[in-house]
Amino acid sequence: MKHHHELYPMLSVEEALEQVLAMFHPLEAEHVPLLEALGRVLAEDIIAIGDIPPHANTAMDGYAMQAADLRNAGPESPKRLRVIENLAAGYLAAERVTPGTAIRIMTGAPLPEGADAVIPFEATQQDGEWVDCFAEMPLGANIRPAGEDIHAGERPLTRGARIRPQEVGMLAALGYGEVAVFRRPRVAVLATGDELVAVNAPLLPGKIRNSNSYSNAAQVLQYGGIPLMLGIAQDTVNDLTAKIHAGLAQGADLLITSGGVSVGDFDVVKKVLAAEGEISFWRVRMKPGKPLAFGRITAEVNGAQRTVPVLGMPGNPVSTMVSFELFARPAILTMLGLTDIHKPTFEAILDQEIPRKDARRHYVRVHITRGADGLHATPTGDQGSGILSSMVRANGLAIIPEEWTHAPAGARVQAFLFEQ
Numbered sequence: 425m426k427h428h429h430e431l432y433p434m435l436s437v438e439e440a441l442e443q444v445l446a447m448f449h450p451l452e453a454e455h456v457p458l459l460e461a462l463g464r465v466l467a468e469d470i471i472a473i474g475d476i477p478p479h480a481n482t483a484m485d486g487y488a489m490q491a492a493d494l495r496n497a498g499p500e501s502p503k504r505l506r507v508i509e510n511l512a513a514g515y516l517a518a519e520r521v522t523p524g525t526a527i528r529i530m531t532g533a534p535l536p537e538g539a540d541a542v543i544p545f546e547a548t549q550q551d552g553e554w555v556d557c558f559a560e561m562p563l564g565a566n567i568r569p570a571g572e573d574i575h576a577g578e579r580p581l582t583r584g585a586r587i588r589p590q591e592v593g594m595l596a597a598l599g600y601g602e603v604a605v606f607r608r609p610r611v612a613v614l615a616t617g618d619e620l621v622a623v624n625a626p627l628l629p630g631k632i633r634n635s636n637s638y639s640n641a642a643q644v645l646q647y648g649g650i651p652l653m654l655g656i657a658q659d660t661v662n663d664l665t666a667k668i669h670a671g672l673a674q675g676a677d678l679l680i681t682s683g684g685v686s687v688g689d690f691d692v693v694k695k696v697l698a699a700e701g702e703i704s705f706w707r708v709r710m711k712p713g714k715p716l717a718f719g720r721i722t723a724e725v726n727g728a729q730r731t732v733p734v735l736g737m738p739g740n741p742v743s744t745m746v747s748f749e750l751f752a753r754p755a756i757l758t759m760l761g762l763t764d765i766h767k768p769t770f771e772a773i774l775d776q777e778i779p780r781k782d783a784r785r786h787y788v789r790v791h792i793t794r795g796a797d798g799l800h801a802t803p804t805g806d807q808g809s810g811i812l813s814s815m816v817r818a819n820g821l822a823i824i825p826e827e828w829t830h831a832p833a834g835a836r837v838q839a840f841l842f843e844q
Contacts, residue, residue: 683739
C-alpha cells in the first residue's frame with residue numbers, strides 16, 4: 425500500500441511553474457486616462473503621427489542668425505548684427521533672418537526662417553538694436569532639428585511595454601490623453617481553517633488571526649492585481665464551496681487559497697476543489713512551501729459557465745508568501761501583459777552557514793546589503809515556516825540549490841529582492 429504522501433508527485437519549482445503558467449495569458453485591453461496607466465502594460469503599439477519636436481528649434485538662449493555673417497569673428501574682432509525681433513518660446517518669428525540681421529531667441533523657440541545657426545548670449549553683447557558677436561558659429565550650431573527625438577511614422581512604444589513615468593511623458597508628447605492597457609487581474613484571496621478568526625475579532629483560545637489573506641492581498645496589490653477579499657472559509661464543504669462561488673461571482677481571474685493542501689490536513693479543501701473542477705495536488709521540491717494545489721474551477725455564474733484557475737498554497741504564513749512569490753506573481757504579471765515575468769536574481773555572499781536536512785531548494789529569508797566585496801545576504805533568524813517576523817526583517821530571499829547538503833558561510837548564492 426502506498427503511503428499517503430506518495431499519492432502526490434514531487435515536482436521541481438520549474439516543473440510546477442511551467443504547468444501553472446500554461447493556464448495564463450494576457451487579459452483583454454481597456455482604455456484608461458494617461459496617469460492611470462502608470463505601472464500598467466501597453467496593449468497597443470504607439471505610432472507617432474508627427475515629429476517630436478514638430479519644428480526645428482533653438483537649444484539655448486541666444487541670437488538666430490546666418491553662420492556666414494560670423495566668419496572670422498573673435499574676442500578682438502566681433503561681428504555686429506542688427507537685432508530685428510525678440511522671440512519667446514511658443515511663438516513664430518514675424519521677420520525673416522537675412523544677411524547682417526539676427527533675431528533674439530529663447531530656448532525652445534521655433535527657428536526663424538533664414539537662420540542657420542544660433543549664437544548663445546554669453547558670446548554676445550547687445551547694444552541697442554545691435555548685437556556684437558565674439559565667436560564663429562558653424563552651420564546648425566545650437567539648433568535641434570525637427571524630429572530629432574521621434575520622426576513621424578516611428579513606433580517609439582510597443583505593445584507589452586510597462587509604462588513608467590518616462591513612457592507617460594512620451595505618450596503625452598505624442599498627444600495620448602488615454603491609452604490602451606491590459607486589464608488588471610482580479611485575484612480572489614481565501615484563507616481556510618476553523619482556527620482562523622478575522623483580524624479585529626476576539627482571539628479566543630485555540631484561534632489565530634487571519635494574516636495570510638492580508639499578506640497575500642498586499643502581494644496582489646504590489647504586483648498590479650486587484651485583490652478580492654473572500655475572508656475565511658470554515659472546514660466544511662458547504663462554507664468553502666459558497667466562498668469559492670462568491671469569488672467567481674465577483675469576476676475573479678485567479679483564486680488563491682491558503683491552508684488545507686498538505687498531506688496531514690483535513691481533506692475538505694481537497695474534496696471541494698476536486699468536486700468543483702480539475703485540480704492537481706503536488707509536492708514541490710522547495711522549502712518553505714512544499715504542498716501545492718493547482719488547477720481550475722468551473723461554476724455557473726449569472727447563468728453562464730466560468731472557469732477560473734486556482735492556486736492552493738500552504739497555510740503557514742511564510743510558506744504562503746514564498747509560494748505566492750514563485751507561482752502567483754508570475755501568473756499575475758502574465759495576465760497584466762508582461763513577458764519578462766521572472767524575478768531578477770543576483771549573486772550574493774552568505775554571511776552565515778545554512779544547514780540542510782533534505783534535498784529541497786531552500787529559499788532563505790535574508791537581509792541583503794552592499795559590501796566592498798559585493799552583495800551580502802544575512803539570514804534574518806529562525807527559518808521556520810511559521811516565523812513571520814523573519815520575513816519582516818528580510819528584504820529578499822537567498823536560494824540554496826537542491827543538491828547542496830549545506831551552505832557554508834562565504835558561499836556565493838543567487839538571491840532576489842521582494843520589491844522587484
